Amino acid sequence: MEKIKILYCLETIGWGGVESRRFSIAQSLDLNKFEIKIICTKALGVYKTKFNDLGIEIYEVGEFKSAFEFQKLKYVRSIIKKFHPTIIHGGVFEGNTMAVLSSLFIPKMKIIIEETSDPRNRSSKAHFLLKIYSFLADKFIAISPSVEDYLINRLKVTVSKVALITNGVPFPRKVDANEVQGIKEELGIKDGDFVIGSVGRLRDFHKRFSDIIKAVSFMTSRVNIKILIVGDGPDKDFLQETADDLGLGDNLIMVGLQMDTAPYFQLMDVFCLASYMEGFGLVVVEAMFHKLPVIGTKVGGIVNIIDDKETGFLVDPQNPKGIADLISILKQEEELRVSMGIKGFLKASMYYSVKRYTDEVKQLYNEILV
Numbered sequence: 262m263e264k265i266k267i268l269y270c271l272e273t274i275g276w277g278g279v280e281s282r283r284f285s286i287a288q289s290l291d292l293n294k295f296e297i298k299i300i301c302t303k304a305l306g307v308y309k310t311k312f313n314d315l316g317i318e319i320y321e322v323g324e325f326k327s328a329f330e331f332q333k334l335k336y337v338r339s340i341i342k343k344f345h346p347t348i349i350h351g352g353v354f355e356g357n358t359m360a361v362l363s364s365l366f367i368p369k370m371k372i373i374i375e376e377t378s379d380p381r382n383r384s385s386k387a388h389f390l391l392k393i394y395s396f397l398a399d400k401f402i403a404i405s406p407s408v409e410d411y412l413i414n415r416l417k418v419t420v421s422k423v424a425l426i427t428n429g430v431p432f433p434r435k436v437d438a439n440e441v442q443g444i445k446e447e448l449g450i451k452d453g454d455f456v457i458g459s460v461g462r463l464r465d466f467h468k469r470f471s472d473i474i475k476a477v478s479f480m481t482s483r484v485n486i487k488i489l490i491v492g493d494g495p496d497k498d499f500l501q502e503t504a505d506d507l508g509l510g511d512n513l514i515m516v517g518l519q520m521d522t523a524p525y526f527q528l529m530d531v532f533c534l535a536s537y538m539e540g541f542g543l544v545v546v547e548a549m550f551h552k553l554p555v556i557g558t559k560v561g562g563i564v565n566i567i568d569d570k571e572t573g574f575l576v577d578p579q580n581p582k583g584i585a586d587l588i589s590i591l592k593q594e595e596e597l598r599v600s601m602g603i604k605g606f607l608k609a610s611m612y613y614s615v616k617r618y619t620d621e622v623k624q625l626y627n628e629i630l631v
Contacts, residue, residue, distance in 0.1 A: 285431070373629065
């Protein structure tokens with residue numbers, strides 16, 4: 262029996278959510294029946310190794326300066342012609358561009374593209390190109406109801422072409438109490454400290470970690486408050502300077518990029534994602550799997566993940582005072598923290614498991630091939 266061939270077109274393969282989801286799909290497919298290859302702009306880090314360990318070949322084409330870099334698109338096209346994929350599945354703008362433009366007029370292929378970012382992050386040119394891509398693709402995956410609404414009502418994508426498949430998050434490993442205690446001591450976190458945590462790439466325009474720092478500056482009692490940020494990026498120094506300027510230099514703990522975030526979630530009392538824009542908000546689900554109450558901004562998929570006043574709180578973006586008020590409530594009410602954490606865990610387990618996600622993607626693959 263001839264294998265079903267799937268070509269994934271992505272931007273950078275590194276440590277992000279898109280490559281995590283593709284890896285979950287690849288793991289769930291029977292590689293005796295499916296053959297997978299990947300085209301990306303650049304590959305590095307843990308997921309490059311993970312894909313290679315599965316025997317999946319990766320082609321790197323280099324970063325796109327614009328959508329119409331014909332030499333890169335020509336190279337991608339040559340790979341497509343050689344591989345003859347049954348399905349091309351694009352993700353992130355560059356991946357969608359490669360999936361659609363490089364496959365033009367090549368017959369007997371099904372094209373799936375996927376909007377993975379908050380649509381507010383798109384330029385008018387990108388909006389226009391995505392609309393063109395939607396005409397040429399067979400299916401358009403939306404990763405959250407807000408993205409689905411954008412595709413149908415803003416881009417006017419045909420409703421039957423849009424498939425809402427919300428992200429799935431791997432269940433975290435069980436963390437030994439001694440491991441957590443060791444990290445706690447190493448970071449100088451004392452018993453009785455109240456830890457507000459966040460995870461993500463340190464691009465402050467997008468993630469707004471500075472709003473969490475500013476929120477703590479509004480709180481009257483902050484001696485025993487720690488702000489734990491897991492991640493790396495270009496705004497690391499800016500965030501430290503912000504904390505220093507507000508007299509919170511000793512309250513801020515930045516631990517850099519961690520391949521295994523599980524023990525760091527275990528150090529937190531509250532999780533906060535203060536993003537200005539967000540396609541989905543994977544880290545919110547991760548926090549819920551760790552039974553943490555979550556504070557998140559009313560953007561993108563976050564509004565669908567958090568049940569306000571049930572699994573956590575929703576707050577307007579760029580509102581440090583509002584975040585401060587919600588942190589204060591959770592700091593004072595331990596029973597509320599526990600209750601929200603349990604409700605969040607149950608919701609994450611029911612709606613955002615990896616198995617549910619991979620099953621829905623595989624169902625889409627089967628439907629599109631009929």
